[in-house]
Amino acid sequence: MRVFRDLFWFFRQEKKAYMTGVLLLVVVAFFETVPPKVIGILVDHMKNGTMTRGVLVRWLAVLAVVAAALYGLRYAWRICIFGAAVKLTRQLRNELYEHFTKMSPSFYQRKRIGDLMAHATNDLQAIQQTAGSGILTLVDSLTLGGFVLATMAVSISWKLTVISLLPLPVMAVATSRYGTILHRRFVTAQAAFSSLNDKVQESISGVRVIKAFGYEKQDVEAFRRQSEDVVAKNIAVAKIDALFDPTIGFLVGLSFFLAVAFGSEMVLTGELTIGELVSFTTYLGLLIWPMLAFGWLFNIVERGRASYDRVRALLAEQDEIHEAPDAIDVPPRGDIEYDIKRFVYPGEMRTALSDIRFRLKSGATLGVVGKTGAGKTTLLRLLLREFDGYDGEIRFGGHDIRSYTLSALRSAIGYVPQDHFLFSASVRDNIAFAQPEAEEKEIVRAAQLAHIHEDILQFPDGYATVVGERGVSLSGGQKQRLSIARALLTNPEVLILDDALSAVDAKTEARILAALKQERRGKTTIIAAHRLSAVEHADWIVVLDGGRIVQAGTHEKLVAEDGWYRDMHQRQQLEAFVEGSQIGGMA
Incomplete structure (x- = not known):
């Protein structure tokens, strides 16, 4: 019964509903002892020949009143107890959702989405059963069973009551043993359901990849x-x-x-009347529900305890990103300075970044380039405070970014990640996601700057077109440009484009960059890219390799010196020339 102790905080919170519900259950249990007694009285009247119309009508009226009272009382306790249990589910679901939104990326590296969904569905349902049906069965089995036993022992025969209840200790031992095994197996079953949930979520999200590789049969298997x-x-x-x-x-x-067996013997010896024996067996029939409820209670409680333990363990997960008590709650402005000696991702041994030192003037544009895995995205994610466990500091506006509140820091940054996530909503809602009160002209202006406006006008419903889950109905380039428009709408102090132009052609890329340069005068921009044409106009460019800065300077300076940047620039120019020649030949 430990789960009831664990949930006591909620029972205290909803004490009015639960106390009312429990009181009504007690009254219901008392009224349920009346019919068997009436039946015994009527049987004795018939046996003794004293039954009259008046006696029958009087006792039938008593039964009718009891039935009507039970009808109303049962309705009322369900509203109180089951209604409170629904509130518990709502409260825990809100806690989980808020917890999920606060956790840093390292949390989602350890946890699977399907498992988190199972916590928010199956586990909460089991907890709701405990706070609703569990309380019902506990109170009802104790009160009804108590009233029935007391009535049997006091008003009929304590001796027969003791004899009839001899099997109860065996039932208590058996149900306790079943409950222990049930708890262990239910924990395993819930874990298996979580894995299945994760499999479904992953397969549906990656259905296009599965189809592209013809992997449907294997995935179904x-x-x-x-x-x-x-x-x-x-x-x-x-x-x-x-x-x-x-x-x-x-x-x-x-x-x-x-x-x-023993009651018949007692009737023959005159210790009981026929009516009393009939009442006794009727009362014994009423004990069937408390006994069954007691066994069912073990089932509900063990399921609820397993699920509540899983949910509390999840809520106990601590976020690695903490705000200082006196954190600055004003969005930062000014220069950005990196001074990182070393950074390693949580749970890994390999150094992700080391000896990163540079200063980016306010209003300047920084280009970050390097081969895949060089550390470009990691460099940008640290500025967003997705991770804090690095040796060194990043200063923004003269203060360490860890001295700002997360909301203040991130409100100053517009981030367009490599993985362009779009919500299953309209184009308008996706662009205005971070600024839902934006006017239509502002949304259109952001779309024009991202060079997606003309595409949107070709959609079936224009800006009202629903893009589908994760933007499934759009091309890669369209998703990238919608993500850029979403970031531009907020007019952030710092705009970060993390390889956000990789899916657009060179001509569109040039137009977007020209628009950004014009629109974001006096604002800081950071562009990470594989295609060097995206950073040629930058005020300063850093080249990463193995998590270190191996080159730094302007485009002209880097092209003039030996190194990765010049080699890559020449290669990409050659590729562009060959591609242009092929297109010209085809024309």
Whole structure:
């Protein structure tokens, strides 16, 4: 029953609803003891020949009043207890969602999306069952069982009551043992469901890749095997779950046997009347539900405990990015200075960045180039404070970026990542994501600067066109330009383009860069790229290799000296020349 203790904070929070619900359950349990007593009285009246129309009508009226009261009371306690349980689910779901939004990228490197979704669905449903049906079964089994036992012992025969309840200790031991096994198997089943959830999410997200490689059959087969594993683990849970009812049913039957056998003997000896024995067996029938509920309670509680432990463990995960108590809550402006001795990604051994030192003047444009894996994206992610565990500091406006609040720092930066994520919403909503109150002309202006406006006008519904999940209906270049428009709409102090022009042609790239240069005068821009034409106009360019700066300078300076930059520039010029010649020949 530890889960009830763990959830006590919520029961205290919703004490009015739960106290009202429990009180109503107690009253319901009391009223349920009335009909068996009435039946016994009527049987004795019939046996003794004292039954009259008036007696029958009087006791039938009592039964009618009790039935009406039970109807209303049962409706009321359901509203109180089950309604409160729904509030618990809502509260935990909100906590989880807020927790997910606060966690840094390292958290999502350790966790799988499908597993997180399972926490927010299956686990919360099990917890809701505990706070709703669990409380019901606990209170109802104790109160109804208590009232029935008291009535049987006090008003009929304590001796027969003790004899009839001899099987109960066996039931308590058996259900406790079942509960322990059930908890262990349910934890395994929930983990298997999380893995299946993750498999579905991953396959649906990557369905175009799966189809492109003709991997549909293999993927379906992998899903089938994983699904069978989930079924097998849930069947293992069901096998233990299925033991509760037969065990309890057998022991209840044994109680009936003892009651009828010894009760008949007591009737013959005059210790009981026929009516009292009928009432006693009727009361014993009422005990079937508390006994079954007691077994069901173990099932609900063990499931709820496993799920609540999983959710609390997830919520206990600490974010690696912390704000200082006296953090600056004003968006930074000014020069950006990098002075990083060493940075290693959490959980890895290889150094990602080392000896990174440069100063970027406010309003200047920085180009960051280098081969794949050189550390370009890592350099930019540190400025966004996606990771803090580096030796050194990054200063923005004269202050270490860790001295700003996260909201203040990130509000000054517009970031266009390599992976262009678009929401399943309209084009307008995607562009205005960070500034939903933006006017239509501002949205159009941002789209024009990103050279996506003309494309949008060709869409079926223009700016109202829904792009589909993750922008599935758009080309790579269109997604890139929509992401750029989204960043430009906020007019950030610093605009970061992380290889954000790789999917557009050279002519469109040149137009976008010219528009940015004109529009962002006095604003800082950082461009990471593989194509050197994207950074030729930059005020300063750094070349990364193995996480180090191996070259730095203007385009003219770097082209003039031996090194990676000149070699790559010559190669890309040759590629452009050959490509142009081929196009001209085809024309």
